Amino acid sequence: MTSTKEPSLFPAAPARTLEPAVLARSLLAWYDSHRRVLPWRAPAGRTADPYHVWLSEIMLQQTTVVTVGPYFEAFLKRWPTVADLAAADLDAVLHAWAGLGYYARARNLHKCAQAVAGSHGGHFPDTEEGLRQLPGIGAYTAAAVAAIAFDRRATVLDGNVERVMARLFAVEEPLPGSKEKLRVLADTITPDRRPGDYAQAVMDLGATVCVPRKPRCGQCPWHDGCAARAAGIAETLPRKTPKADKPTRRGMAFWLLNPEGAVLLRRRPESGLLGGMIEVPSGDWLERPAQSLAAAGIQAPAAAKWRLLPGLVRHTFTHFHLELQVAAARVGGDSWKAAEGIWVPVDRLSDHALPTVMMKVVRHALGASEPSGGVF
DNA sequence: AAAGCGTGGCC
DNA sequence: TGGCCAAGCTT
Secondary structure, three states: OOOOOOOOOOOOOOOOOOOHHHHHHHHHHHHHHHOOOOOOOOOOOOOOOHHHHHHHHHHOOOOOHHHHHHHHHHHHHHOOOHHHHHHOOHHHHHHHHOOOOOOHHHHHHHHHHHHHHHHOOOOOOOOHHHHHOOOOOOHHHHHHHHHHHHOOOOOOOOHHHHHHHHHHOOOOOOEOOOHHHHHHHHHHHOOOOOHHHHHHHHHHHHHHOOOOOOOOHHHOOOHHHOHHHHHOOHHHOOOEOOOOOOOEEEEEEEEEEOOOOEEEEEEOOOOOOOOOOEEOOEOOOEOOOOOOHHHHHHHOOOOOOOEEOOOOEEEEOOOOEEEEEEEEEEOOOOHHHHOOOEEEEHHHHHHOOOOHHHHHHHHHHHHHHOHHHOOO
16 A cells, blocks of 8 residues: 655655755765765865876766776776876776776876876876866866865766756756756855865765665755755656667677787777777678678688687677677688787787777687587 | 767666 | 666867
């Protein structure tokens, strides 16, 4: 007989209009008692190292806290200061970044470190405008670093804050059109005192309480002031304009072994998809039915007796699905020495910057060559 | 300014 | 299981 929905019998309490200062104060009080320990976060009452804040913020772009944790620790251990990172080889940075995705971030990370170590004497700019000039730092990250590392008043607007503001003020206009409106609303609440803590608090609220599905309104410090909760539409906000469907693209990857048991890899172009990363050579990825080995063979990295491995490698990027067939061959004699790319012993593949989709290709090829691997 | 750009977890 | 979502930036 109990219902999980309350609105009909017990209408939600109407929202009370709360002053910005009241909202900021109640959120900071909530933060003080719910503060999460994160690897890049300073102890209460202290400001974090700008290098740590910047590194974590770049890694956290479109990436979850759980995923970032180990990468952050590994980067910090290997490159303890921004000068160390600036002095690193780009290839080493890409390798360490492999698996995190959005690889342009790694290239910009390296560029940014070099700018800071070079033109800025090893110190990050301490203003939003200054930070905004650096590669890989956009509106959100500039505000986050200015607030968290330098305790400057800055309005952070990430996915969390967009959701929190859309609900608090019941903004029904869909994103991304409503973004500027949400930014203004967020700005009206941002306090002059403890802006760094406030920035982390409002994002924490979105990450742990005002979550996308089944928001925990009962635990929310802004419960009384929330217009969407009062109207019973919190979970439906923020609205978003529908995204285009993802097309499926198909291609062929070429797994080529030489007599020494090494596989041919090559570096992708510096810009675009998986820019600068290492790949198993593959032909074009096009939106047409799976190509025949004969047709795809034209794009093979060497003449050889290619055989098609059973099965498919599937992977989904942000904007398309990919289905990759894998062709395998061995080359003998000396002819393989002319092939374009790098020959890597199969047990040394982890020394290279292979993105996840390419690790899937490797696993597929190795699995097919070993009877215990699954396909036989 | 709309589109391109990774990946893993969740239900 | 397929779509949604995650501390967005660049061109």
